[in-house]
Amino acid sequence: MDMLYRSSFVDFVPSGHLVLAGLAAFIVVAIVLNALSQVLFADPNRPPVVFHWIPVFGSAVSYGMDPYKFFEDNRKKFGDVFTFVLLGRRMTVALGPQGNDFVLNAKLSDVSAEDAYQHLTTPVFGNGVIYDCPNHRLMEQKKFAKSALTVQAFRTYVPIIVGEVRNYWLKSPQFFGGNPNRASANAHLMTAMPELTIFTASRTLQGKDIRAKFDESFADLYHDLDRGFTPLHFVFPHIPIPASFRRNAAQKKVSDTYMAVIRDRRQRGDFSEFDVINTFLKEGIYKDGVRMTDREIANMQIGILMGGQHTSAATSTWALLHLAADPELCKALYREQIEVCGEDLPDLTYENLQNMTLLNYTIRETLRMHPPLHSLFRKVRSDLAIEGTHYVVPKGHYVMAAPGVPMIDSKYFKDPVTFRPSRWAEAKNEINLDDSGEATTVSKGAKSPYLPFGAGRHRCIGEQFAYVQLGTILAMFIREFTWTLPDSSGVPRPDYSSMVTLPSEPTNIVWTRRKVGEKKPVA
Ligand code: HEM
CATH class of the missing domain: 1.20.5 (Single alpha-helices involved in coiled-coils or other helix-helix interfaces)
Incomplete structure (x- = not known):
């Protein structure tokens, strides 16, 4: 038995x-x-699908390793429009200026950014703002923030950034490390530039009281927010790992800190600084009369600081690496400073920056070759026909623009893989761009081959601020140092493994002071 x-x-x-x-x-x-x-x-009415062996996983590896190679390889096979599977999502890419226009200027009733990004951003920024609210609320939030970013404010920001940079050099082990006579050293840019970015952005955009918090625990909390803002969290926003728990705890602490600062400013009745928090406190009332709550204003500050953090830190790092490889360009930039400011190089002003054409071209060229965001997504809300084709992208799929693709296409930019800021002086002849004459803006339309700041209703509000911040920081480097790459390996290749396109390690430079003994540390 x-x-x-x-x-x-x-x-x-x-x-x-x-x-x-x-x-x-x-x-x-x-x-x-x-x-x-x-x-x-294969459905003839749907865009062609990139062949993939593994269901659900799809083309995640080839896209994730090198999105530009992936786009180019598939453009050769299918043309500007094709679909690929990315971890269970169906993404239809539309390349080229037409593709930018199709995705970034699509109607609100057809596509949604919040449905594409909300799961990643809300645990970091918090509730009620950016993608955690109806789109018309986001549009007004952007308008409030934009109204703080005026020329009047920028005039006050430049000397503040100058002071922050000096102070940083003095203290940071990457630079003088407390010894103002240090003449040369090796600096790790991916340590230094994120720190300089957050110190200068928090001090200017959010005021002295918030900046002071970065000398205490705030920097660590922002790190915790960062570590919960990764491609892994894009796919699994609430994955139960320590990084997600720390992100959730940090979100609450950071938001509470902003609220405490708001209460303190109200008690003191001090709204004198030209910062974004004060602008929200004064103007944060929606058209329908609803006032933004303190919690929403606090969460908005996280969104604004994070929106500019990795993008600007990556851009200044790339710019410094390219300049390290091009001593002639550095010399020309130094000459430009003397021409604009005078032999004795007095402290920079906002007006000086506007007159430094080559410096602004250098930023523009950096963003052409290294736009921090390689893919911009929208979720499709109702079946979407692609103009000029017989394709329809069905509801529930995603559409994706890759503004960086035309920026390195020889159809629009001669010799596109060469870093050559002076090309922008010839730009009107070389390519058909609507140059408004402003140093920072090339074209406001979406059908442009140059869109590092996006286009349409979700276009960046931080462009002018980014130029002020980057311009001041780079100009300070140019007048203070000469620098080179530590070996002959050249400018590093891009690394696509985080949310923005960073240079791969090592990201070091060897700097040498132009003149020792004239430092002006700022308390
Ligand atoms: C949106 C790039 C700096 C705040 C965007 C978008 C891009 C972009 C491409 C469009 C996203 C999309 O369409 O899905 C950049 C670059 C920067 C930069 C390259 C610096 C080099 C900043 C700064 C701030 C900021 C400094 C804040 C002061 C925002 C905000 C949005 C945005 C609030 C709007 C999001 C939306 O409407 O959906 N940025 N950005 N950015 N950026 Fe920036």
């Missing part, structure tokens, strides 16, 4: 090997069915 029982039990319950074999068979069948469905049942 016992024998009978045992043998039937063994027959009934598969061994570990059988389970594995069953699983393997299931995977093989799923892969074969997935492959056959792509080959046999």
Whole structure:
């Protein structure tokens, strides 16, 4: 009896090997069915699909490793429009200026940015703002923030940034490390530039009281927010790992800190600084009369600081690396400073920056070759026809613009992989751009080959501020140092593994002071 029982039990319950074999068979069948469905049942009314072996996972590896190679390879096969599977999502890419226009200027009723980004951003920024509210609220929030970013404010920001940079050099081990006579050293840019970016942005955009918090615990809390803002969190926003728990705790602490600062300013009745917090306190009333709550104003500050942090830190790092490889350009930039400011190089002003054409071209060229955001997404809300084709992107899929693709296309930019800021002096002849004459803006339309700040209703509000911040920081480097790359390996290749395109390590420069003994540390 016992024998009978045992043998039937063994027959009934598969061994570990059988389970594995069953699983393997299931995977093989799923892969074969997935492959056959792509080959046999391609819908002629849908954009062509990039062939992938593994269902759900799709083209995640080839896209994630090098999105530009992925776009180029598939453009050769399919043209400007194609679909790929990315971890369960169906993404239709539309390349080129027409593609930028199609995605970035699509109607609100057809596509949604909040449905594409909200799961990633809300745990970091908090509730009620940016993508955690109806789109018309975001438009007004952007308007409030934009009204703080005026020329009048920028005039006060330049000397503040100058002071912050000096102070940073003096203290940072990457630079003088407390020894104002240090004449030369090796600096790790991906340490220094994120720090300089957050110190200068918080001091100017959010005021002295917030800046002071970065000398205490705030920097660590912002790190915790950062570590919860990764491609992994894009796919699994609430994945139960320490980084997600720390992100959630940091969001609350940072937001509470902003609220405490808001209460303190109200009590003191001090709204004198030209910062974004004060502007929200004064102007944060929506058209329908609803006033933004303190919590929303606090969360908005996180969104604004994070929006400019990685983008600007990556841009200044790339610019310094390219300049390290081009001593002639550095000399020309130094000459420009003397021409604009005078031999004795007095402290920079906002007006000086506007007159430094080559400096602004250098930023523009950096953003052409290294736009921090390589892919901009929208979720499709109702079936969306692609003009000039017979394709329809169905509701529930995503559309994706890749503004960086035309920026390195020889159709629009001669010799596109060469870093050459002076090309912008010839730009009107070289390419058909609507140059408004402002140093920072090339074209406001979406059908442009140059859109590092996006276009349409979700266009960046931080462009002018970014130029002021980057321009001041770079100009300070130019007048203070000469620098080179530590070896002959050249400017590093891009690394696409985080949310913005960063240079791969090592990101070091070796700097040498132009003149020692004239430092003006700012308390
Ligand atoms: C939106 C790039 C700096 C705040 C965007 C978008 C891009 C971009 C491409 C469009 C996103 C999309 O369409 O999905 C950049 C670059 C920067 C920079 C390259 C610096 C070099 C800043 C700064 C701030 C900021 C300094 C804040 C002061 C924002 C905000 C949005 C935005 C609030 C709007 C999001 C929306 O409407 O959906 N940025 N940005 N950015 N950026 Fe920036």
